[in-house]
Amino acid sequence: MSDIIDGRAMARALSERTAQAVAMLKAEGIDPTLAVVLVGGDPASDIYVRRKISECRKVGMGSIERRMAADCGEQALLDMIDTLNADPAVHGILVQLPLPPGIDAGRVLDRIAPAKDVDGFHPVNVGRLSTGSQGLVPCTPLGIMMLLDSVIDDYRGLNVVVIGKSNIVGKPVAMLLLEREATVTVTHIETRNLPDIARAADVIVAAAGAPHLVRGYWVKPGAVIIDVGITRVVDHDGASRIVGDCATHELDHAKAVTPVPGGVGPMTIACLLSNTVLAAQRSMA
Numbered sequence: 001m002s003d004i005i006d007g008r009a010m011a012r013a014l015s016e017r018t019a020q021a022v023a024m025l026k027a028e029g030i031d032p033t034l035a036v037v038l039v040g041g042d043p044a045s046d047i048y049v050r051r052k053i054s055e056c057r058k059v060g061m062g063s064i065e066r067r068m069a070a071d072c073g074e075q076a077l078l079d080m081i082d083t084l085n086a087d088p089a090v091h092g093i094l095v096q097l098p099l100p101p102g103i104d105a106g107r108v109l110d111r112i113a114p115a116k117d118v119d120g121f122h123p124v125n126v127g128r129l130s131t132g133s134q135g136l137v138p139c140t141p142l143g144i145m146m147l148l149d150s151v152i153d154d155y156r157g158l159n160v161v162v163i164g165k166s167n168i169v170g171k172p173v174a175m176l177l178l179e180r181e182a183t184v185t186v187t188h189i190e191t192r193n194l195p196d197i198a199r200a201a202d203v204i205v206a207a208a209g210a211p212h213l214v215r216g217y218w219v220k221p222g223a224v225i226i227d228v229g230i231t232r233v234v235d236h237d238g239a240s241r242i243v244g245d246c247a248t249h250e251l252d253h254a255k256a257v258t259p260v261p262g263g264v265g266p267m268t269i270a271c272l273l274s275n276t277v278l279a280a281q282r283s284m285a
């Protein structure tokens with residue numbers, strides 16, 4: 001039976017450390033604050049944004065919610081970001097993705113001050129990550145590394161297969177793993193013989209957004225599996241649930257797996273809070 005890596009427990013532990021750091025900053029007169037910007041009324045985004053705000057509250061962190069209509073126009077959004085950039089009471093800024101059609105996400109993310117870019121999506125932070133220098137690291141990849149660190153102490157020479165080449169997960173997690181001197185293979189929709197490539201992996205990070213893509217026969221005995229997928233499906237009885245990218249019930253021969261829900265997702269939010277504390281700490285220096 002493989003170990004289940006408990007993302008909820010690890011996120012709770014991280015958030016306790018964040019709460020302590022928040023208290024210390026407050027004692028020094030800084031009230032760490034996250035601004036969350038939501039454009040349009042996508043119900044899934046709405047739920048995520050609420051969850052982020054409520055997690056801020058739990059660690060004693062301030063939050064500002066800015067909602068804009070889907071048709072607000074790109075310029076209004078850029079102006080809003082300029083205001084948040086200039087506000088010394090705001091330490092972190094997150095613009096919830098996806099943005100409605102007609103708004104260029106690249107231009108919006110470019111506008112966020114790199115020091116407040118707690119998602120780590122600004123080109124300056126992407127560049128810093130790829131050169132191994134101090135920036136803000138995207139939350140999901142950061143959370144994945146913490147989950148992996150609970151079962152792996154030396155990455156040197158390990159074969160890691162990352163499934164999915166997104167800017168949000170695949171590419172940045174590959175950078176973090178390279179920094180630890182793993183041998184990293186990033187695969188994508190055009191990759192040939194993916195099951196064979198996966199079978200050579202000591203670690204698989206599945207971030208394709210394809211339910212149950214990774215089957216038991218893709219996985220070598222003793223491999224560690226990180227499941228980043230969160231696809232919402234509706235059951236026969238009409239109930240909605242989320243499923244990951246891995247056929248977890250076929251992975252008893254793995255060393256350890258992350259569950260969905262309760263794995264990577266909670267760590268993503270906990271890392272958002274810890275990034276905001278980091279941004280606030282650096283703003284003092």
Ligand SMILES: Nc1nc(=O)c2c([nH]1)NC[C@@H]1CN(c3ccc(C(=O)N[C@@H](CCC(=O)O)C(=O)O)cc3)C=[N+]21
Pocket residue numbers: 048094095096097098119139140230242260261262263264265266268269
């Ligand atoms: N600018 C931006 N930054 C993001 O980090 C960002 C974003 N936009 N847009 C959407 C995605 C998605 N994302 C998740 C975060 C937490 C869970 C999470 O906590 N999931 C729980 C519960 C999931 C559920 O039940 O719906 C779990 O996996 O256990 C999921 C997904 C952050 N994203």
Ligand SMILES: [Mg+2]
Pocket residue numbers: 048049
């Ligand atoms: Mg989210």
